[in-house]
Each structure stands twice: as structure tokens, then as C-alpha cells.
Amino acid sequence: MLHYTCDSCGRSIESERYVARVEVAPAFDPEDLTEEDLDDDHLEQVAESLLELESTGDFVLDECEPRKFRFDLCPRCWKKYLADPLGRDAARRLNFSKN
Numbered sequence: 001m002l003h004y005t006c007d008s009c010g011r012s013i014e015s016e017r018y019v020a021r022v023e024v025a026p027a028f029d030p031e032d033l034t035e036e037d038l039d040d041d042h043l044e045q046v047a048e049s050l051l052e053l054e055s056t057g058d059f060v061l062d063e064c065e066p067r068k069f070r071f072d073l074c075p076r077c078w079k080k081y082l083a084d085p086l087g088r089d090a091a092r093r094l095n096f097s098k099n
């Protein structure tokens, strides 16, 4: 029998195993950007959201290749993941503890 451990808490998973598959990819082609696009507010939004992603360390702007992640999760971490897929609570806690 295959043995799995939870990718989040590291505990071994007895029977109830959950799998999260995440694919992260740019939703635009950087080669296709024109000057008109650069004037566009929506590009600014894209840039902002990319910066946000970059600040969490999950996304590097230079790497425009789609990235795929796969996590095995125990039932407890699965529930936590569903409640906060982007780990925003954890990011907020980190920001607070910096000072």
C-alpha cells in the first residue's frame, strides 16, 4: 500500500486523502502588448496582481511558463486550504510579525 504524507502539516494520511492541483500561468502574452495596452488601466491591474503574487514568493515575473503544483492533503489541511486557498491569512500574519 502506498504511503502518503500531508504536504501541508507533514502528518501521514491514513485513508482520507485529498489532492489539490494548482496551475499558475500568465493570462496574457507579454509579446502581444502594445502601447495602447500600456495606457490601459487593466494592464496596471495585471501588473499589480502579478506584483502581489510575486511578493508571496509563489510567482516569479521572469518565468512566464505555466507552473503546476500538486499537493496531498489530510482532511484537516484540506478544509483549511478550501477556506483560504491563497494563504492570505498566513501572509497577513507574516507581515504583522515582521516589525
Ligand SMILES: [Zn+2]
Residues within 6 Å of the ligand: 006, 007, 008, 009, 010, 011, 073, 074, 075, 076, 077, 078
Ligand atoms: Zn495536513
